[in-house]
Amino acid sequence: xxxxxxxxxxxxxxxxDVVETAAKKIPPTxxxxxxxxxxxxxxxxxxxxxxxxxxxxxxxxxxxxxxxxKSGLNSWLMLYDAAAQHGPDGAATTIDVAxxxxxxxxxxxxxxxxxxxALGAFGKLARQRPDAVRPHFDGVISTAEKAKGQVAxxxxxxxxxxxxxxxxxxxxxxxxxxxxIVQKMLTTAKNLKSPDTxxxxxxxxxxxxxxxxxxxxxxxxxxxxxxxxxxxxxxxxDSQAIAFIxxxxxxxxxxxxxxxxxxxxxxxxxxxDFDSLKNYLDENVxxxxxxxxxxxxxxxxxxxxxxxxxLVVLQQMILFxxxxxxxxxxxxxxxxxxxxxxELKTTDWNKWLKVAVSAVKIGKSVVSMDALVNPVDxxxxxKDVYSAFTKKGDEEFLAFCSEPFLTSKEQDMxxxxxxxxxxxxxxxxxxxxxxxxALPTDKLQKAAKGAGIPATxxxxxxxxxxxxxxxxxxxxxxxxxxAFSPPPKGKEAAGAGSETQPEVRLEEASxxxxxxxxxxxxx
Numbered sequence: 001x002x003x004x005x006x007x008x009x010x011x012x013x014x015x016x017d018v019v020e021t022a023a024k025k026i027p028p029t030x031x032x033x034x035x036x037x038x039x040x041x042x043x044x045x046x047x048x049x050x051x052x053x054x055x056x057x058x059x060x061x062x063x064x065x066x067x068x069x070k071s072g073l074n075s076w077l078m079l080y081d082a083a084a085q086h087g088p089d090g091a092a093t094t095i096d097v098a099x100x101x102x103x104x105x106x107x108x109x110x111x112x113x114x115x116x117x118a119l120g121a122f123g124k125l126a127r128q129r130p131d132a133v134r135p136h137f138d139g140v141i142s143t144a145e146k147a148k149g150q151v152a153x154x155x156x157x158x159x160x161x162x163x164x165x166x167x168x169x170x171x172x173x174x175x176x177x178x179x180x181i182v183q184k185m186l187t188t189a190k191n192l193k194s195p196d197t198x199x200x201x202x203x204x205x206x207x208x209x210x211x212x213x214x215x216x217x218x219x220x221x222x223x224x225x226x227x228x229x230x231x232x233x234x235x236x237x238d239s240q241a242i243a244f245i246x247x248x249x250x251x252x253x254x255x256x257x258x259x260x261x262x263x264x265x266x267x268x269x270x271x272x273d274f275d276s277l278k279n280y281l282d283e284n285v286x287x288x289x290x291x292x293x294x295x296x297x298x299x300x301x302x303x304x305x306x307x308x309x310x311l312v313v314l315q316q317m318i319l320f321x322x323x324x325x326x327x328x329x330x331x332x333x334x335x336x337x338x339x340x341x342x343e344l345k346t347t348d349w350n351k352w353l354k355v356a357v358s359a360v361k362i363g364k365s366v367v368s369m370d371a372l373v374n375p376v377d378x379x380x381x382x383k384d385v386y387s388a389f390t391k392k393g394d395e396e397f398l399a400f401c402s403e404p405f406l407t408s409k410e411q412d413m414x415x416x417x418x419x420x421x422x423x424x425x426x427x428x429x430x431x432x433x434x435x436x437x438a439l440p441t442d443k444l445q446k447a448a449k450g451a452g453i454p455a456t457x458x459x460x461x462x463x464x465x466x467x468x469x470x471x472x473x474x475x476x477x478x479x480x481x482x483a484f485s486p487p488p489k490g491k492e493a494a495g496a497g498s499e500t501q502p503e504v505r506l507e508e509a510s511x512x513x514x515x516x517x518x519x520x521x522x523x
Contacts, residue, residue: 008041008043008044008047009041009044009046009047009050011041012038012041012042012047012050012051013050015034015037015038015041016038016050016056016059016060018034019034019038019059019060019063020059023062023063023066026063026066028066028067028068028069031063031064031066031067031071031072032067032069032071032072032075034063034072035060035063035064035067035072035075035076035079036075038051038056038060038079039051039075039076039078039079039082042082042086048086048087049087051079051083051087052082052083052086052087052089052090052091053087053090054089054090054093054094056090057079057080057083057090057091057094057097058094058097060076060079061076061094061097061101064076064101070104070105070108070110070111073101073104073105073111074105074111074114076101077098077101077102077105077114077117077118077121078114078117080094080098080101080118080121081117081118081120081121081124083121084121084122084124084125085124088125088128088129089129091121091125091129092125092129092132092133093132095122095125095132095133095136098118098121098122099136099139099140099143101118102115102118102140102143102144103143105118106143106144106146106147106152107147109148109149109151109152112147112148112149112151112152112155112156113151113152113155115144115147115152115155115156115159116155116156116158116159116162117159118140118144118159119140119144119156119159119160119162119163120159120162120163122136122137122140122163122166123162123163123164123165123166123167124166125166126163126166126167126169126170127166127169127170128170129170130167130170130171133166133167133170134167134171134177137163137167137177137181140163141160141163141184144156144159144160145160153193153194154194157188157189157192157198157201157202158198158201160184160185160188161185161188161189161201161202161204161205162205164181164182164184164185164205164209165185165205165208165209167181168181168182168208168209168212168213168216169208169212171212172212173212173213173215174213178212178213178216179216179218182209182216182217182218182221183218185202185205185206185209186218186220186221186224188202189202189224190224196237199228199231199237200236200237200240203225203228203237203240203241203244204240206221206225206244207243207244207247210244210247210248214248217248222245222248225241225244225245226241226245228240228241229241229242229245242419246415249429250297250298250429261407263287263291263405264402264403264404264405267280267402267403267404268402268403271398271401271402273394273398274379274383274394274397274398277379277398277401277402278379281357281361281378281379285361285362288358288361288362289362291358291405292358292359292362292364293434295355295411296434296436297429297431297434298411298415299355299411299414299415299418300321300418300423300427300429300436301355301359301364301365302319302320302321302352302359302365303320303321303322303364303365303366304318304319304320304365304366304367304368305317305318305319305320305352305353305356305359305360305365305366305367305368305385306318306319306320306367306368306369307349307368307369307385307388307389316345316346316347316349317345317346317347317348317349317352317353317385318343318344318345319343319344319345319346319352320341320342320343321341321342321343321423321427321436322340322341322342323340323341323427323436323437323438323441324433324435324437325435325437325438325441325445325456325458326340326341326438326441328458329438329440329441329444329458331458331462332444332458332461332462332465333440333444333465333475335440339438339439339440340438340440340441341438342421342422342423342426342427344418344421344423346417348413348414348417349385349389350389350400351406351410351413351414352414353382353385353386353389354400354401354403354404354405354406355406355414356381356382356385357378357379357382357401357404358404358405360378360381360382361378361379366381367381367382367384367385369384369385369388379401382401383397383401386400386401426438426439427439428442430442430445430455433455433456443474443475444461444465444470444475445461446473447461447465447470447473447474447475448460448461448464448470450470450472450473451464451469451470451473465477
């Protein structure tokens with residue numbers, strides 16, 4: 001055992017020779033030390049090849065089983081865990097004895113703590129050799145769940161999360177078993193004995209599920225994570241849940257990073273002065289529209305960027321958002337203008353001003369000063385605002401504007417600012433129309449979809465609403481306030497029946513909550 005940490009393949013061969021020729025002469029009390037010594041000899045690549053082979057793993061397992069105290073078997077499972085990652089071929093062909101070792105130790109309260117390692121080992125192997133692990137999945141999970149005691153309660157759920165993640169990653173998108181595996185994860189999370197300490201582990205593995213296939217995030221799974229957004233806990237549990245929903249809805253921007261850098265470099269090279277910048281933007285409007293179309297899925301674009309020069313030193317920009325179907329929805333459902341609009345102030349004016357360059361140029365937004373829209377060219381509008389904030393001239397503005405596309409990190413900062421202000425509680429993204437729509441509009445369009453009416457045929461939608469044909473989808477003309485109410489949360493939602501809810505596509509944003517009305521930057 002002492003030689004193990006500095007051991008090489010010669011030491012390993014010598015120890016294995018002893019095991020092979022004199023196994024029955026080794027005292028049971030020495031078996032643990034022998035297994036530990038063998039386990040620690042796998043430091044060099046050639047030693048690892050031998051150590052993680054099927055022959056060695058079976059040979060050492062046979063020895064470990066002779067230890068009446070089971071310490072040797074415990075050490076062997078740690079060896080198998082390393083083999084699952086570094087020697088998957090040997091681990092795959094010896095999975096039968098690994099399952100046996102797990103079953104033996106699961107029955108002993110003194111050793112059930114190793115179940116976390118065992119489940120993790122099967123998860124590691126499943127990523128690389130899923131066909132070998134898949135037949136044992138249900139049996140191993142069942143064995144682990146039967147383990148008794150506080151130690152088992154503390155380690156088994158985390159091990160199950162890890163095993164399920166590895167199995168899903170090995171199966172890949174579209175495998176028939178995947179939904180059942182995800183349900184096992186969710187059921188385990190719902191029945192945790194110590195949720196505050198274990199749910200962060202669930203959330204870390206849930207992200208991996210999302211990246212295997214968004215389609216695996218069922219409405220039940222999503223609802224469970226949504227509830228965690230309002231449950232602060234260890235390891236920033238609420239932030240983990242928020243980040244999960246953001247990624248599910250496409251509000252992370254890493255995928256655009258390369259495109260952003262390329263676009264900025266192209267503009268910077270082409271634009272040597274103010275006139276060339278204007279010419280470039282004029283000639284590349286189609287390219288700008290495509291880029292803004294990608295960004296708007298994650299970062300909502302205001303319909304108006306405004307400043308009011310009432311103060312000597314400008315520090316804030318006003319962002320004004322409005323539902324693109326405000327007039328049509330309001331005509332059908334009624335409601336105050338505030339239900340379809342969102343106005344907020346931000347000190348991140350310099351980042352939003354860069355967003356304005358493209359948005360104003362393609363006609364998606366306008367820039368106004370002192371409540372008046374400047375009718376000149378889009379770049380001139382942005383330049384006027386820039387000058388009002390900085391008191392600087394053309395040269396500085398050119399440097400500012402020659403990299404108009406924000407990095408993914410900068411855009412994520414703006415998304416976080418909108419969230420703090422409550423924007424995402426009031427507006428949701430409609431993937432079909434590629435628009436951020438107000439909550440009443442979202443409910444109306446989903447009800448229309450359930451009734452088989454095109455989402456933008458508001459005349460037909462209005463007729464159906466008045467005739468009561470949308471009642472079964474949650475919109476009753478005799479109780480129009482329902483369209484403006486937030487969805488139930490927590491205990492209030494526990495008894496809600498899904499049969500009254502229109503089916504929601506997973507790529508669409510979920511229903512939000514009524515905006516609180518506080519500024520996310522200073523209040």
